Amino acid sequence: MTPFLKLKNLALGALLLGGIGMMASCSTNDNNGSNGNARLQIALTDDPGDYREVWIDVKDIRINVTDADDQNWTTLPGVHPGMYNLLDLVNDKDTVLADAEIPSGRLSQLRLVLGDNNYIITNKGEKLMLTTPSAQQSGLKLNINQPVIGGIINKLTLDFDVAKSIVKAGNSGKYILKPVIRAVLEAVGGNIKGIVLPDTVQTAVLAIRGTDTIASTYTAAGGYLIRGIDAGTYSMHYLPVDTTFKPFVKDGVTVTLGRITTVDTVRLQKK
Structure with a gap:
């Protein structure tokens, strides 16, 4: 087996294991990055606190793209409601609360909506409910x-400061949840997009760095878009599903943080 065929088989295996479902579902507009939308991920992380566990009951996340406090709030699609132990999310760990497409532009405000089932487990093993103002x-x-x-x-990380967010109410034995959260919005990596012709031939597209397949997708109507990969230089491999066409490799594709790299159109050749 030639080195290229070995690489091709390894890359295709990585593509299948990596989950091609999310890639094949891309529309032509999405692949071209021209639909005016931005992808927003909401992640939750935590600074350590002096408790064994701290559980919060996430119900909803709402966003506002205006400055009006009392109107124009909309529920963010793709929210994952549920119970989250904040102390599982320390030391740079986080969890994604939402992953959604929203109109590009300016994000003014966000509301994190919690339910009533918020509590702590103390270092002595006691469960104490948290009341919310x-x-x-x-x-x-x-x-x-x-x-x-x-x-x-666009990744918005909600950094929850447990030590400042849980307040003991005098000598009553009650604890109040007054969340202190620092919000950090940043672009995650860069994108690679391009076109493969003929556009009737579905093609696997892989971004490879060294011997590792970093990301992969399939073309849809000839277009492809690989999102949110680290800045750096990649070798792009194009593996047509129709094996009467030759694979193609393009080296030296540079990805820049927060930018879209457009690769020259690839024209597949018959064997």
């Missing part, structure tokens, strides 16, 4: 006031 029952409002960029992944 009535002013926060409509959701904790965070001012973001930053642009979300179309065509790339």
Whole structure:
């Protein structure tokens, strides 16, 4: 077996294991990055606190692209409601609360809506419920006031400060949840897009660095888009499903943080 065929088989295996479903579902507009939308991920992380466990009950996330506090709030699609132990998310760990397409532009505000089932487990093993001030029952409002960029992944990390967020109410034995959260919005990696002709031939597209397949996708109507990969230089491998066409390799494709790299059109040749 030739070295290229070995690489091809390894790459195709990585593509299948990596989950091609999310890639094959891309529309032509999405592949070209021209639909005016931005991808927004909401992640939750935590600074350590002096408890064994801290559980919060996430119900909803709402966003506002205007400055009006009392209107224009919309529920963010793709929210993952549920119970989250904040102390599982320390030391640079995080979990994705939402992954959604929103109109590109400016994200003004966000509301994190919590339910009533918030509690802590103390170092002695006691379970103590956390009460939430009535002013926060409509959701904790965070001012973001930053642009979300179309065509790339915008990751908003909610850094929950446990030590400052849990307050003991005098000698009553009650604990109050007053979330102190720092919101950090950043572009995640860069994107690679391009076109493969003939556009009737579905083609696997792999971004390879060294011997590792970093990301992969399939073409749809000839177009492809690989999102949110680390900045650096990649070798692009094009593996047509129709084996009467030759594979193609393009080296030296550079990805820049927060930008879309457009690769020259690839024209597949018959064997």
